[in-house]
Amino acid sequence: MKISIIQPSRNNLKYLKWSYEAIRKNQGNHEVEICVADDFSNDGTWEWCLDTMHNDPMFRAIRNEGPTRLGHTILYDRLVNEVASFNICMIYHADMYLCPGAMDAIEKHIASKTIVSLTRIEPPLHPPGPEKVLFNAGIEPEEFDENAVLYKVGELSRLHSNDDGVTEGIFAPWAFMKADFQEIGGHDPLYAPQSKEDSDIFNRFQLNGVKFIQTWEGFVYHMTCRGSRFNPTLTTPGRNSSEWERQNIKSSKEFIRKWGHFPKHDEYMKPIIPPKYDIGLKLLNPNIQLLGALEPWFSVVHVDNIDNVAEHYIQSEQPNTSFDLQKRVHTLYGHDDNPSIYHDILVTIDGSRITNQDLQYIEMLAQIIEDTKEIGIFNIGNLTIEIISLIEYQNDLIKL
Numbered sequence: 001m002k003i004s005i006i007q008p009s010r011n012n013l014k015y016l017k018w019s020y021e022a023i024r025k026n027q028g029n030h031e032v033e034i035c036v037a038d039d040f041s042n043d044g045t046w047e048w049c050l051d052t053m054h055n056d057p058m059f060r061a062i063r064n065e066g067p068t069r070l071g072h073t074i075l076y077d078r079l080v081n082e083v084a085s086f087n088i089c090m091i092y093h094a095d096m097y098l099c100p101g102a103m104d105a106i107e108k109h110i111a112s113k114t115i116v117s118l119t120r121i122e123p124p125l126h127p128p129g130p131e132k133v134l135f136n137a138g139i140e141p142e143e144f145d146e147n148a149v150l151y152k153v154g155e156l157s158r159l160h161s162n163d164d165g166v167t168e169g170i171f172a173p174w175a176f177m178k179a180d181f182q183e184i185g186g187h188d189p190l191y192a193p194q195s196k197e198d199s200d201i202f203n204r205f206q207l208n209g210v211k212f213i214q215t216w217e218g219f220v221y222h223m224t225c226r227g228s229r230f231n232p233t234l235t236t237p238g239r240n241s242s243e244w245e246r247q248n249i250k251s252s253k254e255f256i257r258k259w260g261h262f263p264k265h266d267e268y269m270k271p272i273i274p275p276k277y278d279i280g281l282k283l284l285n286p287n288i289q290l291l292g293a294l295e296p297w298f299s300v301v302h303v304d305n306i307d308n309v310a311e312h313y314i315q316s317e318q319p320n321t322s323f324d325l326q327k328r329v330h331t332l333y334g335h336d337d338n339p340s341i342y343h344d345i346l347v348t349i350d351g352s353r354i355t356n357q358d359l360q361y362i363e364m365l366a367q368i369i370e371d372t373k374e375i376g377i378f379n380i381g382n383l384t385i386e387i388i389s390l391i392e393y394q395n396d397l398i399k400l
Contacts, residue, residue: 001107002031003175004084005092008075010039013048015094015223018141020052020059022097030103033058035083037075040066060085071193077186080178090175095223097144099153105218106175109166115205117174117214120222121152131169131214131268139223149221160216169268170202170212173220184208185400190258190322195244195251199263202271204398212270250320256296257323258397260366274366276394280343282332285352288313295329297362298347302339305331344389345369353382 005023009016016036023034038045038061049061060083064070080089088110102118109116123136135152138144184204191197206212255263260279264272281298283291286306291313295301303310314325332339340346347365349358358381361368368380369387377386 001088001103001110002033002086003088003090003103003106004033004035004080004086005090006035006076006079006084007092007094008037008039008072008079009041009045009094010069011041011043011045012094013041013043013045014141016045017048018144019092019094019096019098024056026098026100026102028101028103030107031058031086032103033060033085035079036061037079037083038063039070039072039075040064040068069193073187073192073194073197074189076197080181080186084178087178088175089178089181090173092173093222095225096173097146097149097221099149099219099221101153101157102218102220105165105215108217109213109215110175110177112177113180113209114211114213115170115174115176115180116218117170117172117212118218118220119156119214119216120171121149121156121219122222122224125224129267129269131167131171133219137221144221144223153219156219157217165215165217167214167216167268168212168270169214169265170205170271171269172198180205180208180210184398188258188400190254191251193247195248196255196263197251199265199271200255200258203259203273203394206271206273207395207398214268253296254321254323257321257328259394260297262363273394275370275392276397277366277369278344278389278391278393279365279369280339280346282337282339282346282348284348284350287351288316290351290354291329292317293359294362295325297365298328299343300328300330300339302330302332302337305333340386340388344387344391346386346388348384348386349382355382358382 007016007019020034023032036049038049046063052059053061062078062083064075076091105118106116119133121133121135123139124134125139128134133156137149187197188200191200260276261274264274266272278299281294281301283294283301283303286303286309288309291301291303291309295313310329310331314329318325361381361383372378372387373390375387377384
């Protein structure tokens with residue numbers, strides 16, 4: 001098998017070296033090209049890349065000269081489209097140790113319209129789940145217990161020797177056909193530099209008919225989040241970096257604006273995609289805080305002209321989104337204005353009466369409407385919901 005490993009990197013040279021050594025040690029008889037993008041690092045990453053390219057003809061690298069960080073949302077795609085030589089690629093993190101036999105497991109299952117994820121063995125830094133194996137073999141390269149991981153891989157391989165060795169789900173590291181990636185336009189730059197770009201592209205892959213396979217015959221040891229969220233150059237050990245937290249909030253709002261819901265998945269991390277409807281909101285008696293909480297969940301919000309709340313909100317929030325808020329926030333011409341003529345579904349609520357339960361209903365609107373399946377008007381909590389049409393638009397989001 002010929003495969004290109006896709007690795008953006010920013011100020012995590014220690015992990016990048018560790019990852020590189022493991023790939024070369026355990027790639028087996030496969031032709032593995034390692035493609036690295038240095039995102040304006042200042043820790044010697046580019047100098048190491050230049051030296052490695054000189055000594056390893058199957059190592060290729062590009063550099064973002066800065067000063068603005070591009071993030072892996074952008075650099076994944078540059079590596080796939082501009083650098084990778086092979087038709088099979090794999091999104092891979094620098095804090096991952098490739099275990100022996102992993103490439104064989106990918107080769108066994110990879111095909112057109114199929115994505116193969118390796119099973120992660122991780123220290124218990126995040127909650128457990130059936131899609132991964134919790135096992136502490138260190139959270140830094142200098143404390144990594146390689147022998148313990150290899151023994152664990154042997155145990156897991158024997159455990160799954162009598163079953164089909166696969167479940168459904170998708171997460172890093174994931175191997176894919178370059179053609180399938182390019183068919184949907186790759187990652188959406190809406191989420192640059194990072195966060196939620198994976199949930200978005202996984203939704204789009206699934207809607208485009210791609211099958212997900214998680215192999216339990218191929219493994220990585222994953223130290224988790226050492227590139228950004230827990231990168232020791234950005235935060236104290238075990239804590240989210242403030243940079244990551246700010247971007248995660250921004251990207252979460254962008255995801256909701258695009259899809260109408262939070263990222264959803266089953267227990268094995270296979271996406272769950274509710275319908276995308278055209279839902280307008282008629283918001284009476286608004287304030288800027290309430291408008292900020294509600295705006296991402298609707299196609300357009302029509303608000304009372306109280307204290308120029310729409311104008312003030314657009315001015316304050318526009319720098320935080322790539323969506324044109326002039327198109328998403330409109331002012332009502334009095335309470336009798338009826339924006340239902342512009343939308344398939346219209347929700348009306350008095351902002352002075354809204355409750356926390358109402359906010360929960362708003363977060364579940366797609367499911368509520370899907371379950372209703374009827375044209376007409378009904379109330380839930382303090383929300384009045386008028387369904388004019390049940391057209392679904394999620395398939396319009398597949399291709400960029």
